[in-house]
Amino acid sequence: MPYVSVAEEQLPKIESFNYYKAEEGATVEFRLIYQGPLPAERDDGRRESARAWDKHKLRKHFHPQLRELWQQHPDLRRQAQTKFLRILAPPYGVRVEYASSPDQMGAKTWIEHIADDHITCNGNRFVPLVSEAGGFTCSLNILFLRRDNPGSLIRHGGDIDSRIKVLFDGLKMPKQVSELGGWQVDADENPFFVLLEDDKLVTNVTVTTDRLITPQKANEDANDVLLVTHVTVVNPGALFTGGRLV
Helix, strand or coil, X not given: CCEEECCCCCCCEEEEEECCCCCCXXXXXXXEEEEECCCCCCCCCCCHHHXXXXXXXXXXXXXXXXXXXXXXXXXHHHHHHCEEEEEECCCCCEEEEECCCCCCCCCEEHHHHHHHHCEECCCEEEEEEECCCCCCEEEEEEEEEECCCCCCCCCCCCCCCHHHHHHHHHHECCCCHHHHCCCCCCHHHCCEEEEECCHHHEEEEEEEEEECCCCCXXXXXXXXXXXXXXXXXXXXXXXXXXXXXX
């Protein structure tokens, strides 16, 4: 895995990890924003249930941003509002076509089809934007601002720091009830929007760390972070052309 870094004393500090180069194709780009605590994965004394609580708190934070993306992006909005049919077509699998009327039997928005395919954690329904079945991958360019000095975010040799591992887990769909950390899925989280079905679909990560210089508010902890994650979703073919769906 190629590893690129700038000198330790330089600010901002930039680290890049290229797992593999995705095939060129059209892209969709957007930014997810988070401000608050980001504990380490390997924080001594913290129980696994406490870490799961932290990770699902991140999912709940990103859920409304991703739901809004599906309503604002033109191609995603079409999939969120238009009814489709999925028809078994042996031996080629499933054929997708527009429903002739909204109340046609089996007609659902593409979001609902995705949610029905991703039911887990006691029947909760999830909508990953980047999924293995969809054939998409994504890269993440993370601006990581914090009040302590940059330099320890990325471990020597290219191992992603445990705080970034927590962020990754907060961007992907949970697979087991224990991953919800005791949180209840609220009514407005059906379906629950997440970025990733699995973090193996992330092909490239760039992390830029720098100081957070905004004055600390009374309700903020000194260790809180501000993250701006620039997401680039890549379709190896031409994105959304020919009726292509996520």
